[in-house]
Structures are given as C-alpha cells and as structure tokens.
Amino acid sequence: MTRLDSKIPEGPLAQKWSNYKSKQNLVNPANKRKIDIIVVGTGLAGGAAAASLGELGFNVKNFCIQDSPRRAHSIAAQGGINATKNYPNDGDTVYRLFYDTIKGGDYRAREANVYRLAEVSSNIIDQCVAQGVPFAREYSGLLDNRSFGGALVSRTFYARGQTGQQLLLGAYGALSKEIKKGTVKMYTRSEMLDLVIIDGKARGIITRNVVTGELERHFAHAVVIATGGYGNVFFLSTLAMNSNGTAAWTAYKKGAFFANPSMVQIHPTCIPVHGDYQSKLTLMSESLRNDGRIWVPKNKEDAEKIRKGELKPNDIAEENRDYYLERRYPAFGNLVPRDVASRAAKERCDAGYGVGSGLAVYLDFKESIGRLGKDVIEARYGNLFQMYEKIVDDNPYETPMMIYPAIHYNMGGIWVDYELQTTIPNLFAAGEANFSDHGANRLGASALMQGLSDGYFVLPYTLQNCLSEEIRVPRMSNDLPEFVEAENNVRERLEGLLSIKGTKTVDHFHKRLGKIMWEHVGMGRNEEGLKKAIEQIKELRQEFHKDVRIPGDMTGVNTELEKAVRVSDFLELGELMARDALNRNESCGGHFREEYRTEEGEAMRNDDEYKYVAAWEFSGDDKEPVMHKEPLVFENIEVKQRDYK
Amino acid sequence: MDFTLKIWKQANSKAKGKFETFKVKDISADCSFLEMLDILNEDLIDKVQLPINFDHDCREGICGMCSLYINGRPHGPDQGITVCQMHMRNFKNGSKIVIEPWRSKAFPVIKDLMVDRSAFDEIIQAGGYVSVTTGGVPDANSIPIRKELADLSMDAAACIGCGACVATCKNASAMLFVSAKVSQFALLPQGKVEAKRRVQAMVAKMDELGFGNCTNTYACEAECPKNISVSNIARMNREFLGAKLGAQKA
Numbered sequence: 001m002t003r004l005d006s007k008i009p010e011g012p013l014a015q016k017w018s019n020y021k022s023k024q025n026l027v028n029p030a031n032k033r034k035i036d037i038i039v040v041g042t043g044l045a046g047g048a049a050a051a052s053l054g055e056l057g058f059n060v061k062n063f064c065i066q067d068s069p070r071r072a073h074s075i076a077a078q079g080g081i082n083a084t085k086n087y088p089n090d091g092d093t094v095y096r097l098f099y100d101t102i103k104g105g106d107y108r109a110r111e112a113n114v115y116r117l118a119e120v121s122s123n124i125i126d127q128c129v130a131q132g133v134p135f136a137r138e139y140s141g142l143l144d145n146r147s148f149g150g151a152l153v154s155r156t157f158y159a160r161g162q163t164g165q166q167l168l169l170g171a172y173g174a175l176s177k178e179i180k181k182g183t184v185k186m187y188t189r190s191e192m193l194d195l196v197i198i199d200g201k202a203r204g205i206i207t208r209n210v211v212t213g214e215l216e217r218h219f220a221h222a223v224v225i226a227t228g229g230y231g232n233v234f235f236l237s238t239l240a241m242n243s244n245g246t247a248a249w250t251a252y253k254k255g256a257f258f259a260n261p262s263m264v265q266i267h268p269t270c271i272p273v274h275g276d277y278q279s280k281l282t283l284m285s286e287s288l289r290n291d292g293r294i295w296v297p298k299n300k301e302d303a304e305k306i307r308k309g310e311l312k313p314n315d316i317a318e319e320n321r322d323y324y325l326e327r328r329y330p331a332f333g334n335l336v337p338r339d340v341a342s343r344a345a346k347e348r349c350d351a352g353y354g355v356g357s358g359l360a361v362y363l364d365f366k367e368s369i370g371r372l373g374k375d376v377i378e379a380r381y382g383n384l385f386q387m388y389e390k391i392v393d394d395n396p397y398e399t400p401m402m403i404y405p406a407i408h409y410n411m412g413g414i415w416v417d418y419e420l421q422t423t424i425p426n427l428f429a430a431g432e433a434n435f436s437d438h439g440a441n442r443l444g445a446s447a448l449m450q451g452l453s454d455g456y457f458v459l460p461y462t463l464q465n466c467l468s469e470e471i472r473v474p475r476m477s478n479d480l481p482e483f484v485e486a487e488n489n490v491r492e493r494l495e496g497l498l499s500i501k502g503t504k505t506v507d508h509f510h511k512r513l514g515k516i517m518w519e520h521v522g523m524g525r526n527e528e529g530l531k532k533a534i535e536q537i538k539e540l541r542q543e544f545h546k547d548v549r550i551p552g553d554m555t556g557v558n559t560e561l562e563k564a565v566r567v568s569d570f571l572e573l574g575e576l577m578a579r580d581a582l583n584r585n586e587s588c589g590g591h592f593r594e595e596y597r598t599e600e601g602e603a604m605r606n607d608d609e610y611k612y613v614a615a616w617e618f619s620g621d622d623k624e625p626v627m628h629k630e631p632l633v634f635e636n637i638e639v640k641q642r643d644y645k
Numbered sequence: 646m647d648f649t650l651k652i653w654k655q656a657n658s659k660a661k662g663k664f665e666t667f668k669v670k671d672i673s674a675d676c677s678f679l680e681m682l683d684i685l686n687e688d689l690i691d692k693v694q695l696p697i698n699f700d701h702d703c704r705e706g707i708c709g710m711c712s713l714y715i716n717g718r719p720h721g722p723d724q725g726i727t728v729c730q731m732h733m734r735n736f737k738n739g740s741k742i743v744i745e746p747w748r749s750k751a752f753p754v755i756k757d758l759m760v761d762r763s764a765f766d767e768i769i770q771a772g773g774y775v776s777v778t779t780g781g782v783p784d785a786n787s788i789p790i791r792k793e794l795a796d797l798s799m800d801a802a803a804c805i806g807c808g809a810c811v812a813t814c815k816n817a818s819a820m821l822f823v824s825a826k827v828s829q830f831a832l833l834p835q836g837k838v839e840a841k842r843r844v845q846a847m848v849a850k851m852d853e854l855g856f857g858n859c860t861n862t863y864a865c866e867a868e869c870p871k872n873i874s875v876s877n878i879a880r881m882n883r884e885f886l887g888a889k890l891g892a893q894k895a
C-alpha cells in the first residue's frame with residue numbers, strides 16, 4: 001500500500017513556499033536541454049507550463065486534441081480571475097483569499113497548497129498584463145475589479161465576458177514564442193491514450209494522431225497531465241464537447257490515485273435544458289450575479305400560470321416575488337457560493353415554484369438597469385446578453401433571464417502532493433485535472449487562477465526538483481518493450497471497440513450514463529440512489545461493450561472511435577464517482593447527501609469522520625478500488641460550519 | 646421542421662470530394678445547427694453509414710473550432726455569431742441547405758467539413774505575442790492605460806481565429822486576422838516595444854503561406870462572427886508602412 005505523502009514543506013504557512021524554493025534542487029542550464037518533458041494539454045495549466053518550461057530551456061513536447069493549442073476549453077471561461085492585489089483598498093490580503101478558498105471549499109482542501117495559490121495570484125495578473133492581455137480598466141487607466149461569489153472583497157480581474165479567452169491567448173502567445181524558438185514541439189489533433197511506465201516512473205505516452213489514425217510513442221523524463229475536467233461524464237455540462245477524462249483515467253489505471261472523484265461543481269446560472277437533442281449547456285457567467293437578482297414567484301399559482309404561459313414574469317408584482325437568496329442569506333445575498341445557490345434553486349423548483357419548464361428560476365436585471373442605466377449593463381455583460389438572446393430568442397434587457405444549475409467543474413481529480421506530483425513518480429498533474437486546491441467546492445474565478453498558478457509559477461519549480469535526479473538518465477528509445485506493450489494495448493483496445501459492431505451509437509450510451517449520473521450523483525445524493533447508480537452503470541457498461549456501433553476503422557479521422565474511448569472511460573469513472581459519494585457520509589460543498597442536512601436544509605459536514613481527502617487506488621478491472629485517506633490538518637484556520645447568512 | 650441538406654463529403658485531403666444529399670425531419674426550431682447535424686449523424690450511424698465529420702468544441706462561439714460554409718456564407722445566414730450559436734429558427738421549414746468546408750488554399754480539407762488551419766498558428770508563431778518570459782515583470786498597475794485604448798485593444802483581441810475572414814474573401818486574404826493581433830498589441834504600451842518587428846514578421850509569414858492580398862472588399866468584416874473591424878487593417882497598414890520607413894532610415 002502506497003503511503004500518501006503530501007510533502008508539505010516545513011515552517012509557518014506564509015513561509016512554506018519560499019522555504020521550498022530556497023531548498024529545492026535545480027537543473028543547470030546545460031543539462032536542461034538534455035531533458036524531455038511531455039505536457040499533455042494546452043489549456044491555462046498546460047499551455048502556461050509548456051511555455052514556461054520551454055523558456056527555462058527544457059525540451060518540451062506539448063499535446064492537444066484541438067487543431068490549435070488556442071482552442072483548449074479554458075478559452076470558454078467568461079467571468080474572471082481572482083488575485084489579491086487589493087487595488088480597490090477593500091481589505092484583501094493573501095490570507096483572506098486563502099481563507100475564502102478554504103472556507104468556500106468547505107474545509108476539504110489542503111492548507112499549504114491553497115496558501116501558495118493565494119500567494120502567487122498577484123504575479124499572475126502582472127504576468128498577463130505584461131503579455132498584453134487587455135483586462136478591463138477604469139477611466140484612471142488602472143485595472144478594474146468585480147465581485148464573485150463567496151467573497152466580501154472585489155478581487156476579480158476580467159476582460160469583458162471573455163477572460164478565459166484572453167488569458168489563454170496570452171499563454172498561447174508565450175507558447176507560440178517557444179514553438180518558434182524550438183524549445184516546445186507542438187502536437188495538435190493528438191490524443192493521449194496511454195501512459196508508459198518504465199521502472200516505476202512515468203516515461204512517456206502513447207497518442208493517436210486523430211487525422212492519420214496512427215499511434216505514436218513519445219518518451220520523456222517526466223509527464224505532466226493538464227487535460228482539464230471530466231464533467232462530461234454527465235453528458236450535459238458547460239464543458240466543451242471534447243473535454244474528457246481519458247488521460248486522467250489512464251493515469252489512474254496505471255497507479256495514480258484519484259482524489260475526491262465525486263466532488264463536482266454544479267453552476268447555478270446556466271441556460272435551462274430545452275430538448276432531448278441538446279448537446280451541451282451554456283453557462284451564464286457568475287459575474288451576472290453582481291447585478292442580477294434571482295427570484296421565483298412567491299405564490300405557487302403564479303408559478304403555475306407562468307409555466308402555462310398565462311402570465312409573464314413582468315406581470316408579477318414586486319411584493320409577489322421571492323428573492324430567495326437575499327431572503328435566506330442576507331449577508332451574501334445573490335453572491336453566495338455556487339453550491340449554495342444551486343441547491344437553493346433546486347429546492348424552489350422541487351417545491352413547485354419553478355418557471356419555464358418548471359426547472360428554471362429568474363435572473364433579473366431590471367433593478368440594476370434602473371439604477372445604472374442600460375449602457376453600463378451592456379458594457380459589463382453585453383456579449384453574455386447577446387449569447388442568451390441567440391439561444392433563447394428572448395431579450396434579457398426586457399424580460400428576466402431564465403437559469404438553472406448545470407454541471408460545470410470537477411474539484412476532484414488526480415491526487416497530487418505539494419509539488420503537484422502524483423503517486424506515480426515523474427507524473428505530475430495540473431489545472432482542473434488535479435484535485436488540489438478547491439476542496440468540496442470551488443469559488444468563482446479561482447480555476448483560471450489555479451491553472452495559471454500551476455503552469456507559470458509552481459511546475460517550473462517543482463518539476464526541477466524531480467528532474468535534478470534525472471540529469472544522468474539519457475533519452476530512452478521508444479522501442480523499449482514498455483513502449484511496444486503500451487502501444488499494443490491501445491491498438492487492441494481500439495480494435496476491440498471497433499469489432500463490437502453492435503446496434504447503438506456512442507451518444508446513446510453517453511446520454512443514458514448522463515441521466516443516471518444526474519439523477520443519482522448530481523445535486524442531491526443518497527445512499528439508496530448511489531447504490532442503484534453503481535449497479536446501473538455496471539449494467540450499462542456491459543451493454544456498451546456488447547452493443548456499441550462504431551462505423552469506420554482505425555485509419556484516418558474517426559470521431560465516433562474517439563468518442564467511444566472517452567465514453568468507455570466515463571462508464572468506469574462514473575462508477576468511481578458514485579462510490580466516492582457513497583463513502584462520504586456527510587454533506588460538504590458540492591457533495592450534498594440528502595441524509596445529512598441541518599434543520600434549515602443546509603449541508604451538514606462531519607469533521608470527526610470525514611476531514612480527509614479520499615484517494616482511490618485502482619486494483620484491477622471489475623475489482624473494488626482501494627480507498628486511501630489523506631487527513632486534512634487545519635493549523636491556520638478555525639474549522640467552522642460555513643455560514644453565508 | 647424538415648430540411649434537405651447538400652453536404653460536402655471528402656474522404657481525406659487527397660481524395661476528390663463531392664456533394665451528397667441528406668434529409669432531416671422533425672427538427673425543433675430551438676435546435677442548434679450543430680445539434681441538427683448530430684441528429685443526422687445518429688441517423689446515419691443507425692443506417693450503418695459513415696457520419697459527417699465537422700469540427701466543433703465549445704459550442705458557444707468562443708473556441709473558433711466550428712467552421713461551416715452554409716448557403717455560401719461562413720457561419721451561415723445570421724450576423725455576428727458562429728455556426729454553433731445558430732439555431733434552426735433561422736431557416737425556412739422545408740428549405741435546402743448547402744454545407745461546405747472553408748474553401749482556401751491555405752486551409753486544406755482534412756475530411757468532409759474539417760480543414761487544416763495550422764497556417765494561422767504559424768502566423769502567430771512568427772511574432773504574434775509580446776516576448777516576455779515568465780516572472781520578473783512589473784506590477785500590473787505600474788503603467789496606466791487609457792480606457793479607450795484598452796477597450797479598442799480588447800475589441801481586436803476578441804478574434805477567435807476561426808478563419809471565416811479568409812473563407813469569405815475572394816482573395817483568401819488573412820488581413821483581418823493578422824491585423825486584429827497586430828492592433829491588439831500596437832494599442833498597448835506592453836506591445837508597442839516590438840510593434841515594428843511584429844508587423845513585419847507576421848505579414849511576411851502571411852504572404853509566404855499563400856494567403857492573398859487585401860483589395861478592400863470588406864467581406865471579412867461583414868462575415869466576422871466577432872465583428873472585428875476593418876479599421877484594424879488600416880491600423881496594420883500604418884504600422885507596416887511605419888516599420889518599413891523606420892527600417893530604411895536605420
């Protein structure tokens with residue numbers, strides 16, 4: 001049994017990172033170019049890491065699924081990125097961001113990692129501005145900030161509603177510079193399908209070139225997985241269509257522990273589902289909650305009439321509206337954290353107050369348009385309003401938006417220590433793919449911060465500590481038996497899928513899996529449902545492997561084959577998520593077990609028994625995975641019941 | 646709603662492509678264009694036929710992956726959006742819809758409706774960035790930037806690199822794409838430092854890759870899903886001339 005060593009450095013919290021940096025081993029410049037690093041993923045985490053490692057002089061190979069590194073899913077992030085600059089002079093400090101993140105995560109994240117994240121957050125903004133990221137500015141010429149959920153200060157930097165795009169293009173610029181210099185070699189339209197381990201260390205990957213269909217072997221002294229989140233296990237989510245869990249799942253099956261897989265974030269403000277042909281859900285940024293007020297009718301009869309189309313939202317008088325977040329949480333109001341806002345919406349809809357199809361609530365800008373003027377609202381959210389109008393065919397300047405929670409982010413992911421190293425030596429995980437910083441719930445605008453922190457400011461240090469041991473290890477041939485075997489396994493797996501020649505499409509299975517997950521492993525979970533889900537997923541998996549139909553063959557472009565690999569992994573990962581949720585007999589953050597709630601319906605944690613990270617070890621196909629605990633020690637923060645009232 | 650689709654099918658970059666006709670039935674007006682293609686593909690697979698390949702990812706108009714030429718227009722009939730944001734309510738029930746890939750020498754077809762746009766990446770690699778490295782940069786607020794300039798820079802930076810401008814241009818010019826990047830940086834003090842070098846390197850690369858010249862038809866602006874303005878082209882031309890003059894003097 002591997003012991004989980006989180007490798008938290010010595011010393012007081014605020015000194016840990018500088019202590020680490022002053023004592024870590026480095027690689028001398030002449031040796032750096034003899035060392036190969038594979039970075040899988042070109043999102044904020046992978047793109048920033050590949051660029052920064054290339055700048056240091058390492059020999060980097062960078063991979064992505066899309067046709068260009070600029071199109072990684074990070075591009076879609078809208079609202080903003082947090083940092084403790086305290087430019088508005090409203091009382092922000094590194095400790096406060098640390099505190100908000102730990103509390104927002106419902107005390108299920110590791111103190112030392114989160115503190116480091118808060119500490120480097122300011123550097124990220126400096127870096128991005130230097131790269132030419134056009135953040136929003138005030139008339140003074142200085143940077144503007146907005147507020148996000150779970151914080152009492154304004155610390156979110158933004159570039160209209162396209163913050164992720166601008167930050168990613170910044171990283172893509174840095175990456176392009178290194179590609180031109182030759183320190184980074186870019187492999188686009190390449191999908192990692194296996195991890196190669198030699199003498200216990202990660203030494204390479206097997207990829208499929210999705211244009212030619214060929215399998216390729218790539219060696220490196222260390223491998224970084226920055227492949228993003230696996231929210232698409234639910235089929236419908238706000239993630240891009242190509243987001244998947246395959247790289248992380250492959251790592252898990254090769255020995256990397258998977259931490260808190262059930263910790264999923266459900267975002268409160270998404271455009272509601274409108275039909276069973278629907279392929280994805282669209283997020284309406286959390287920033288809208290700065291100026292939008294959330295409500296449902298106070299009277300069930302009104303809600304019913306709205307659902308039947310007999311009443312319009314603007315027909316409901318002010319006194320007949322229930323601004324339920326402001327009512328229940330006067331201190332934070334519409335800016336409570338996401339898990340709280342999502343559950344409150346579900347509660348109202350389940351109780352019969354929902355609008356639209358019944359699974360929707362209003363997000364209303366009337367008051368702020370009256371107070372600030374339409375121009376101000378347009379300048380702040382114009383592109384989001386336009387997006388809403390195009391999808392729903394309704395004008396949000398005049399009628400309130402309809403929103404409902406949707407799957408959005410994975411706090412869970414590959415277990416990593418303080419250095420972002422997994423339980424497989426020389427394998428690192430960064431960005432949304434790891435579990436490290438957000439505990440049971442992530443605060444808005446903190447994923448971008450974490451991705452860039454991992455990529456620009458953490459991995460370039462911690463990887464060196466590992467690679468300093470590797471300077472005498474020459475590049476290995478990719479004809480070694482471990483490479484050949486891994487490639488053969490991938491080939492067999494693909495041929496196996498193609499040879500099923502069943503009767504149902506990949507999407508058919510994916511949608512069914514999504515329904516099971518949403519019903520039992522979604523916003524509300526309970527023991528009975530989770531047990532049912534585990535059985536249903538097992539059955540569905542068997543059916544998939546007997547009856548899936550994938551047209552075409554291995555050669556050339558075959559999108560159905562790509563999807564089939566991902567869905568077959570989701571069919572395993574989904575089960576692990578259910579197991580993890582079943583194990584955790586408490587409610588915390590995004591994990592809400594209906595059996596464990598307070599009288600007012602709030603989440604009830606059980607710190608005595610569950611103040612730990614659950615890290616799951618693969619023990620063979622169709623064998624029960626083994627759970628390891630990393631106890632969470634809080635030395636710098638008082639563990640309290642979360643209260644946003 | 647029912648539609649007749651005339652879709653470009655091409656097995657790979659070397660094969661000769663041709664149009665094939667498909668029918669879809671009972672499509673909801675609220676269905677997105679790509680969801681309509683999903684429905685068609687599910688149907689094709691049910692009939693043991695090969696699905697249509699097309700690029701897509703975010704399906705919310707920001708990644709720039711989707712790239713369909715619909716009834717003679719990139720991203721279809723609606724202005725200011727990508728095809729993934731378009732809904733079937735934009736089409737007349739019973740109508741015929743012609744779907745093609747981007748057509749440009751610089752963007753070879755990979756399969757069906759997928760094209761290779763790596764030429765855009767090469768142009769950026771030639772100099773479409775500020776050459777700072779990680780760390781050692783000044784405080785973000787050390788240089789104030791006039792809000793108007795920051796906003797203009799953001800307008801240009803909104804480009805999603807989809808290639809609609811090239812696809813619609815009769816000369817297959819990449820001027821709108823290149824000028825958006827050049828402008829984003831030229832408008833900011835951080836980008837000004839290398840502005841001359843940047844514009845020269847990017848323009849040279851664009852020419853080398855076989856993109857055509859700009860003859861000011863402004864079709865690119867009209868079809869750009871992000872409404873990138875042709876004023877960026879004018880700015881780039883000024884930057885380019887300035888850089889050339891500067892080079893002659895030096």
Ligand SMILES: Cc1cc2nc3c(=O)[nH]c(=O)nc-3n(C[C@H](O)[C@H](O)[C@H](O)COP(=O)(O)OP(=O)(O)OC[C@H]3O[C@@H](n4cnc5c(N)ncnc54)[C@H](O)[C@@H]3O)c2cc1C
Binds near residue numbers: 073080191238246446
């Ligand atoms: C709609 C939306 C809005 C958001 N808004 C915000 C926001 O305002 N603020 C905030 O902080 N966060 C936001 N988030 C969350 C945030 O965008 C993501 O968590 C973050 O961008 C993830 O970055 P990443 O680098 O970890 O992964 P990604 O950006 O997902 O990148 C993954 C990369 O891995 C590659 N990849 C995946 N699998 C493989 C494989 N097998 N082989 C090869 N390559 C592979 C992909 O091609 C891609 O390059 C938002 C998320 C969504 C969905």
Ligand code: FES
Binds near residue numbers: 707727
């Ligand atoms: S799929 Fe991303 S822009 Fe259309």
